[in-house]
Amino acid sequence: MTSPRVNKRKTAGRKRRVVADDSRLQEGILVLWNDDKGFGFVRPSMGGDDYFVHISVLEEGTSRRPQVGDTIFYNVASDTPGRRRLSYAAIKGVDVSEKKPTAGILASPRSxxxxxxxxxxxxxxxxxxxxxxxxxxxxxxxxxxxxxxxxxxxxxxxxxxxxxxxxxxxxxxxxxxxxxxxxxxxxxxxxxxxxxxxxxxxxxxxxxxxxxxxxxxxxxxxxxx
Incomplete structure (x- = not known):
């Protein structure tokens, strides 16, 4: 029988898939998106001012880029008081590939x-x-x-x-x-x-x-x- 510690090691390199009932995330709608510049704005489902979102905070491995009208699960950044921006975002219903063990450690090879x-x-x-x-x-x-x-x-x-x-x-x-x-x-x-x-x-x-x-x-x- 494999110990829980071994199982944890095996799954540590995999990316977390965002699910609709993830209580740690808030939900909103992408109301504006500039694909050339890689940023847009998310409007909270519960109401309130829009949040700035940049492509760099999107869940790694997302199979496509954001589109206006997407439902977004997100976390609000707390390191810049007074600025309404997201620190993490994921698109509802869009597949996320598993993270390779070396992903994020090395940049793509220099040719x-x-x-x-x-x-x-x-x-x-x-x-x-x-x-x-x-x-x-x-x-x-x-x-x-x-x-x-x-x-x-x-x-x-x-x-x-x-x-x-x-x-x-x-x-x-x-x-x-x-x-x-x-x-x-x-x-x-x-x-x-x-x-x-x-x-x-x-x-x-x-x-x-x-x-x-x-x-x-x-x-x-x-x-x-």
């Missing part, structure tokens, strides 16, 4: 292409520093990439809590000046702005511009020898 894109400008700026004794590109890539990662993390947190956001123009300026490797890494690891096609288009335009600039430098450098 060789991602590592190549991030590493190339660092290597090329090292080469430039060796050839011309100009350290500015190297330190720009390193310092501004770290800054871009910090700002992306800050913006991700504020997107969840419904607070002031970092303007995309500021992010693009930092990316253009050399912080795009950090922004690309943060976008992958934080799963931030992955659905904003306009932001991604500008980011990849900046990456392409840097690639062309480095190509022109290498060609002129080797042809001029």
């Amino acid at each position: 060789p292409l991602l590592w190549t894109l991030i590493g190339l400008p660092i290597l090329l700026s090292c080469y430039l520093m060796w050839r011309t004794y100009n350290p500015i590109p190297f330190f720009s890539y390193v310092f501004l990439s770290v800054l871009a990662i910090m700002l992306c993390g800050f913006d991700k947190k504020h997107a969840i809590t419904g607070q002031w956001r970092v303007p995309e123009l500021y992010m693009h300026v930092i990316e253009f000046m050399g912080g795009w490797p950090g922004a690309l890494l943060a976008q992958h690891d934080f799963r931030h702005k992955i659905r904003k096609s306009r932001y991604r288009l500008i980011l990849w335009g900046i990456i392409a511009f840097h690639g062309l600039a480095w190509t022109a430098f290498l060609v002129s450098n080797f042809v001029g020898r």
Whole structure:
């Protein structure tokens, strides 16, 4: 016979399925949803003001994204007094997949292409520093990439809590000046702005511009020898 402790260990990695009679959760209706930005508002069934809900607080493994009219089970966040937002939400009647033992521990694997894109400008700026004794590109890539990662993390947190956001123009300026490797890494690891096609288009335009600039430098450098 398997002991209760063993059973607990076996089920610890599985996700809890939300049921209608879960007395720990409140119930409401999703009255507004912006799928591009990943947020909306839930109106309590018992009445009262609407609550802000972000896609990041939705039950992991939910088989589809929220839709206006969905019945939502939720918990209210208590860490931001005065701000009506949810800390947890689940869609009634929507299947939730079981959580894998490693889910939530590691981010999705970084592809060789991602590592190549991030590493190339660092290597090329090292080469430039060796050839011309100009350290500015190297330190720009390193310092501004770290800054871009910090700002992306800050913006991700504020997107969840419904607070002031970092303007995309500021992010693009930092990316253009050399912080795009950090922004690309943060976008992958934080799963931030992955659905904003306009932001991604500008980011990849900046990456392409840097690639062309480095190509022109290498060609002129080797042809001029």
